[in-house]
Amino acid sequence: MLILLNKPFGVLCQFTDRRVPPRRTLAEFIGDSDVYPAGRLDYNSEGLLVLSDDGALRTG
Numbered sequence: 001m002l003i004l005l006n007k008p009f010g011v012l013c014q015f016t017d018r019r020v021p022p023r024r025t026l027a028e029f030i031g032d033s034d035v036y037p038a039g040r041l042d043y044n045s046e047g048l049l050v051l052s053d054d055g056a057l058r059t060g
Helices: 055-059
Strands: 002-007 047-052
Touching: none
Parallel strands: none
Antiparallel strands: 002 047
16 A cells, blocks of 8 residues: 655654654554655654555665
8 A cells, every 4th residue: 555645844754752842743644554664754844655555665
């Protein structure tokens, strides 16, 4: 499965955050936790993010 997401500014490219208070994460936008980013965008950037459940694509 592939998901294309236009990551907003101020969102982490992960599903959890240990900071207090926590920052916004992908969990707010993606309901399926079996996908992972195939790359990374900085917290203070925005743009196209590809998420996949294919391990070869994620590590590729």
